Amino acid sequence: xxxxxxxxxxxxxxxxxxxDYFECHEILEDIWFDERxxxxxxxxxxxxxxxxxxxxxxxxNFKGTVLQLEKSMNKLDxxxxxxxxxxxxxxxxxxxxILNRLKKKEVPKRLPRxxxx
Numbered sequence: 001x002x003x004x005x006x007x008x009x010x011x012x013x014x015x016x017x018x019x020d021y022f023e024c025h026e027i028l029e030d031i032w033f034d035e036r037x038x039x040x041x042x043x044x045x046x047x048x049x050x051x052x053x054x055x056x057x058x059x060x061n062f063k064g065t066v067l068q069l070e071k072s073m074n075k076l077d078x079x080x081x082x083x084x085x086x087x088x089x090x091x092x093x094x095x096x097x098i099l100n101r102l103k104k105k106e107v108p109k110r111l112p113r114x115x116x117x
Contacts, residue, residue: 001039001084005031009084012046013114021054042083045075046114049095053111062102069099087115 015024052068094112
């Protein structure tokens with residue numbers, strides 16, 4: 001990963017962790033658009049997660065949140081280990097917990113954080 005892409009990923013993670021999901025999505029979309037390698041699904045999975053929490057926090061759209069979380073999990077499922085400095089297993093565990101709560105019509109108590117290694 002180039003230094004530029006690493007700095008952009010760190011910026012996106014910081015936006016996500018500060019609950020600025022729209023800006024996180026914008027940064028990730030720029031990176032994803034240019035990616036042609038193995039990291040494409042990784043970036044798209046993070047994009048879907050950011051979109052999900054934008055739907056949840058800004059639009060109170062549970063259905064949209066569930067759909068985006070399912071897309072995120074599908075994209076991130078191929079990553080069994082940390083990838084590009086992101087602790088994917090921990091993130092997937094958090095996303096699955098929230099997805100299960102939402103499917104039971106429960107409001108999540110905590111929103112996920114992306115852990116950089």
